[in-house]
Amino acid sequence: MKSNEIKNDALExxxxxxxxxxxxxxxxxxxxGGLLLSCSDDxxxxxxxxxxxxxxxxxxxxxxxxxxNYAYALEQLEAAFYIEVLKGSYxxxxxxxxxxxxxxxxxxxxxxxxxxxxxxxxxxxxxxxLPDLEFDFTAGAGVDFSSRDSVLATAVLxxxxxxxxxxxxxxxxxxxxxxGAVYLGLAGKIVSVEARHASAFRDLVSPNTSNFASDDVxxxxxxxxxxxxxxxxxxxxxxxxxxxxxxxxFTANNLPTA
Amino acid sequence: MxxxxxxxxxSDKEALTKKTSRRDTFQxxxxxxxxxxxxxIPFGLAATSSxxxxxxxxxxxxxxxxxxxxxxxxALTLEYLEKEFYQMGLDSGVIDxxxxxxxxxxxxxxxxxxxxxxxxxxxxxxxxxxxxxxxxPGGLNLDPxxxxxxxxxxxxxxxxxxxxxxxxxxxxxxxDNTLLDYALQIHSVEARHASKVRRMRMEKGxxxxxxxxxxxxxxxxxxxxxxxxxxxxxxxGMFGDFGGDDALTAAFDEPLTMDxxxxxxxxxxxxx
Numbered sequence: 398m399k400s401n402e403i404k405n406d407a408l409e410x411x412x413x414x415x416x417x418x419x420x421x422x423x424x425x426x427x428x429x430g431g432l433l434l435s436c437s438d439d440x441x442x443x444x445x446x447x448x449x450x451x452x453x454x455x456x457x458x459x460x461x462x463x464x465x466n467y468a469y470a471l472e473q474l475e476a477a478f479y480i481e482v483l484k485g486s487y488x489x490x491x492x493x494x495x496x497x498x499x500x501x502x503x504x505x506x507x508x509x510x511x512x513x514x515x516x517x518x519x520x521x522x523x524x525x526x527l528p529d530l531e532f533d534f535t536a537g538a539g540v541d542f543s544s545r546d547s548v549l550a551t552a553v554l555x556x557x558x559x560x561x562x563x564x565x566x567x568x569x570x571x572x573x574x575x576x577g578a579v580y581l582g583l584a585g586k587i588v589s590v591e592a593r594h595a596s597a598f599r600d601l602v603s604p605n606t607s608n609f610a611s612d613d614v615x616x617x618x619x620x621x622x623x624x625x626x627x628x629x630x631x632x633x634x635x636x637x638x639x640x641x642x643x644x645x646x647f648t649a650n651n652l653p654t655a
Numbered sequence: 656m657x658x659x660x661x662x663x664x665x666s667d668k669e670a671l672t673k674k675t676s677r678r679d680t681f682q683x684x685x686x687x688x689x690x691x692x693x694x695x696i697p698f699g700l701a702a703t704s705s706x707x708x709x710x711x712x713x714x715x716x717x718x719x720x721x722x723x724x725x726x727x728x729x730a731l732t733l734e735y736l737e738k739e740f741y742q743m744g745l746d747s748g749v750i751d752x753x754x755x756x757x758x759x760x761x762x763x764x765x766x767x768x769x770x771x772x773x774x775x776x777x778x779x780x781x782x783x784x785x786x787x788x789x790x791x792p793g794g795l796n797l798d799p800x801x802x803x804x805x806x807x808x809x810x811x812x813x814x815x816x817x818x819x820x821x822x823x824x825x826x827x828x829x830x831d832n833t834l835l836d837y838a839l840q841i842h843s844v845e846a847r848h849a850s851k852v853r854r855m856r857m858e859k860g861x862x863x864x865x866x867x868x869x870x871x872x873x874x875x876x877x878x879x880x881x882x883x884x885x886x887x888x889x890x891x892g893m894f895g896d897f898g899g900d901d902a903l904t905a906a907f908d909e910p911l912t913m914d915x916x917x918x919x920x921x922x923x924x925x926x927x
Contacts, residue, residue, distance in 0.1 A: 497859075508902060563839070568829075568835050581826060593908075609760075623764035624837070
């Protein structure tokens with residue numbers, strides 16, 4: 398699937414400690430910001446990391462487990478971000494309303510993160526569970542945790558990304574089993590909470606305007622913009638790579654694409 | 656019963672021309688009781704229509720699920736309700752000047768959702784019911800277009816109901832990737848609306864337990880939101896360091912079934 402292919406010429410390993418791993422996989426997968434990604438067509442099995450190689454990057458896996466690991470990665474990113482926010486000086490000096498929102502959202506994302514870890518751990522052997530990822534929020538453009546604008550803009554970006562990611566992943570969940578149907582239900586239970594977060598942060602940025610659900614984040618379907626986006630994992634992960642916050646390499650070579 | 660009438664309003668246009676015979680059918684179904692009838696009637700497919708034959712066999716299936724058309728007509732009915740509610744609100748002058756942009760934005764989205772569903776359903780689309788936003792059909796006497804707090808309370812109720820209603824139909828739409836995408840894309844926009852309206856009413860943007868500040872009659876809108884079992888696992892008490900069960904219940908929105916939503920919607924739908 399073409400849309401699932403990421404150009405692998407634009408990104409260089411940004412972090413010396415991971416260079417060895419990247420070199421090992423050079424020419425085989427996208428590298429950058431610690432995240433590796435390539436298309437997941439059936440003919441690319443040669444790109445799967447060798448499980449006997451301790452240096453091989455973790456692959457999210459295939460089928461429903463792959464989607465769960467994908468969601469878990471995004472929830473790890475969100476939780477790690479808000480945990481940093483709560484240590485920063487913007488939060489320390491924020492209004493009571495903003496503090497309450499940040500504390501609630503931090504808790505929700507930690508709960509999502511830990512829930513996915515438990516759900517995946519229950520479903521597959523430990524080696525198929527995405528490990529704890531390392532993040533560096535000073536990388537790339539960096540987040541200034543003393544700046545309200547910087548923190549809220551990042552929060553909006555992460556929440557909007559989460560919404561579009563869950564929306565795009567719903568159809569990739571195989572619901573032919575009861576378990577799969579449960580996973581789809583869980584994605585639905587979480588995505589609307591992410592959308593509630595996005596709305597609140599957007600409204601803090603631009604209070605009582607259309608910003609909570611503005612045209613810039615919505616699309617039309619033969620209509621005016623009134624629909625959230627539904628974005629496939631490859632495109633979500635490419636956007637996440639661009640942020641450069643994810644340090645730990647992992648691959649997404651086998652996720653369902655349709 | 657409201658829901659029987661609502662079932663009729665969810666039928667397709669062709670079926671509406673055969674009201675008498677269909678009403679007989681529904682009268683027969685009534686004898687089975689509310690839940691049995693709702694569980695066994697394919698929404699939008701009148702039992703007397705030409706499509707009923709296919710539907711009849713599916714009615715025998717123990718694990719009944721509404722067809723995609725039925726789900727879209729169910730969604731259309733909710734969107735009709737929201738569209739008309741916000742248009743009447745904007746026209747009435749009840750909305751504070753400071754909040755006009757917010758409700759214009761929501762109104763624009765609901766209009767687009769109706770447009771989209773009408774296009775998707777073509778001649779299968781149900782007609783718009785007659786709405787009564789006083790809640791008269793549900794025994795209420797509200798005045799949302801003269802009393803702004805009531806207008807905002809209903810807006811919150813409709814948006815939170817919308818989120819739960821779409822969520823409840825994800826499984827039924829999973830057979831069609833395109834429709835599932837579209838439904839999810841609407842679902843999260845309703846959640847954006849809900850969060851905003853809730854915060855305008857000084858509630859949190861997310862639903863904590865089943866608590867709310869709406870009139871008691873609307874308790875069904877939040878019933879079940881206190882659920883702490885996710886993926887079959889009881890999570891109660893497991894997040895003591897992270898906001899406890901309040902945060903846990905807020906972190907997961909819960910679905911409503913079609914009949915639960917129709918009970919809520921029935922408060923505002925005039926029976927003819």
